[in-house]
Structure formats: C-alpha cells, structure tokens
Amino acid sequence: NAGVTQTPKFQVLKTGQSMTLQCAQDMNHEYMSWYRQDPGMGLRLIHYSVGAGITDQGEVPNGYNVSRSTTEDFPLRLLSAAPSQTSVYFCASSSQRRTEAFFGQGTRLTVV
Amino acid sequence: DAKTTQPNSMESNEEEPVHLPCNHSTISGTDYIHWYRQLPSQGPEYVIHGLTSNVNNRMASLAIAEDRKSSTLILHRATLRDAAVYYCIRVVTGNQFYFGTGTSLTVIP
Numbered sequence: 001n002a003g004v005t006q007t008p009k010f011q012v013l014k015t016g017q018s019m020t021l022q023c024a025q026d027m028n029h030e031y032m033s034w035y036r037q038d039p040g041m042g043l044r045l046i047h048y049s050v051g052a053g054i055t056d057q058g059e060v061p062n063g064y065n066v067s068r069s070t071t072e073d074f075p076l077r078l079l080s081a082a083p084s085q086t087s088v089y090f091c092a093s094s095s096q097r098r099t100e101a102f103f104g105q106g107t108r109l110t111v112v
Numbered sequence: 113d114a115k116t117t118q119p120n121s122m123e124s125n126e127e128e129p130v131h132l133p134c135n136h137s138t139i140s141g142t143d144y145i146h147w148y149r150q151l152p153s154q155g156p157e158y159v160i161h162g163l164t165s166n167v168n169n170r171m172a173s174l175a176i177a178e179d180r181k182s183s184t185l186i187l188h189r190a191t192l193r194d195a196a197v198y199y200c201i202r203v204v205t206g207n208q209f210y211f212g213t214g215t216s217l218t219v220i221p
Contacts, residue, residue, distance in 0.1 A: 004155075031207040042199055042211035043156070050206050058208060090155050094207050101146075101209065103155030 002026050006091050006104035013081040013111045021076040021107050023091030031094045031101075032074040033058070034066065036087040043090060049074055081111045115139075116202050116212035123218045124190045132185040132215050134200030139180055144203040147174065147185045149196040150214075156199060159185065195219045 007022045025032065033048035045058030047066040055066050063085060065077040074093075078085060088108050094101040115138045124130040136145065144163050148156035160167055160174045162183075167174040173186040187194055200212040 033207065033209065035209070035211075042214050043209070045208055045210065048206055048208055056206065059210070092155075092209070099207075100158040100161070101207065103157070105155055106153075 004091055004093050004102050004104040006089075006107050008107060009105065010108050011110070013078070013109065015081060015083060015111060017081050019078050019081065021078075021089055021091075021109070023074045023076065023104060024072050025074075025093040025102070026072065027093060027095065027102070028071060029093035029095045029102075030071070031096075032068065033092050033101075034064070034074070034076045035090045035092065036060065036085075037090060037106075038087050046076065046089075078109075083111045085109065086111045116200055116210065118198075118200055118212045118215045120213070121216045121218065123220060124187075125220050126192060127189050130187040130190045130194070130217065132187075132198050132200075132217065133182065134184070134212055135182050136200065136202055136212075137181045139202055140204070141180075142205070145174070145176060145180075145183050146201040146203050146209070147172070147198060148201060149194075149198045151196050159198070161203070190217075190219045192219050192221060 004025045030051045034046040035043035037043045049055045049068040088106045091104045092101045116136045146161040147159040150156045162174045175184045197214045199214045202210045
C-alpha cells in the first residue's frame, strides 16, 4: 500500500515556466488537498477537493490551478512560476470529513 | 492560520510528560481540532483529533477546554523519537486543514 505519492521530489524552474506537481493516492479517499510550506512556517492550504470533479480554493490559491478527473489523482499546476512560489509542497488525502489525513513526502520546488 | 497560536518551542526531559498548548479562540462549533507532528524533510504525521470531548489513543491524549477556545496535547512519557514540530490544526468543512504556528519539541536525554 503506497499511500500518497508525490512526484517529483525536487524541481528547479526558471521564472515564467509552467509545470505540474503530481499527487496520487491508492486508498480510495474522497478528500484531497494541496499545501505549501515556507521555511520555518506551518503549512498553508492552496486548493482542495471533496471528490472527483469538485475542487475549491484554500488560503493561498493565486498562481495555481487544480483539477480532479479521477478519485486517485489530484495534480497541481503552476501556470507561470515566480520566485515567491519557492516552497515545499505537500499533498494530503483522507477518507471522510474531519478524519485522519495522510500526507505525501513533499516536493521541494525552487524557482530561480 | 493566524487564529491558531502555539508556543514556538518547548523542552522536556525524557520519560516525563509533556503538555503542548494551543489557542484557537475563534473556532466554530463544527470545527475539529487535529494534532500532527512533522520530522525534518517529512510530511506531517497524524497524532490525534477531537471535537468536544477529551480523547486518548496509543500515542497521546487530547484535552479540549469546555469553551473549545484552547486545547492541550499530552504526551505521557516523552521519548527521543517524540522530538518534532507539533502542529495544532483547525479542520473545517471539506476537510480543509488550517495549521497553527507549530511548537518545536526538544526532548532532553
């Protein structure tokens, strides 16, 4: 049972480039979400999904897009990377409302 | 989440109890309180959660104030493996997690 898998683990982008961070879970969870963690800080919610085809914005959604075409996958797209998006990104999934969430190992993104 | 505050750091001696406080003074009646911990270069790991009543599991206990404006995570006997950053989290509709500021716990052998 792999849990929540994020790819890639590390990525360097140039300002203005676009890319997609991948997140997949094999636990048939309905709820998935994306967070970013800046140095010395807690995680902040970017976007979340309560099921396939349903997404919504969190605290810091600007500059990011998401879609949820399947239960398993929840990719995060950076439209035009900026240095302010340098951060560690975590994906999480959970089975029901307000239950335990499982986090991936993170993607460390640097924008130069 | 600016509404959820925790002390920046705490220390505990090994095998002694640790009480980690959290203030969430603007919590609504349907928000859950979760606690997770995070080791360096890893994703957060679930510890415990609750709504109104105190909760116990194999890892820890969670004491929730009667007015729900604060809570305390209790590690009954700290071990070196408990050294981590502990986050108090307000969980709202849609399983949105709003993280607190985090407490870095140091366990002294």
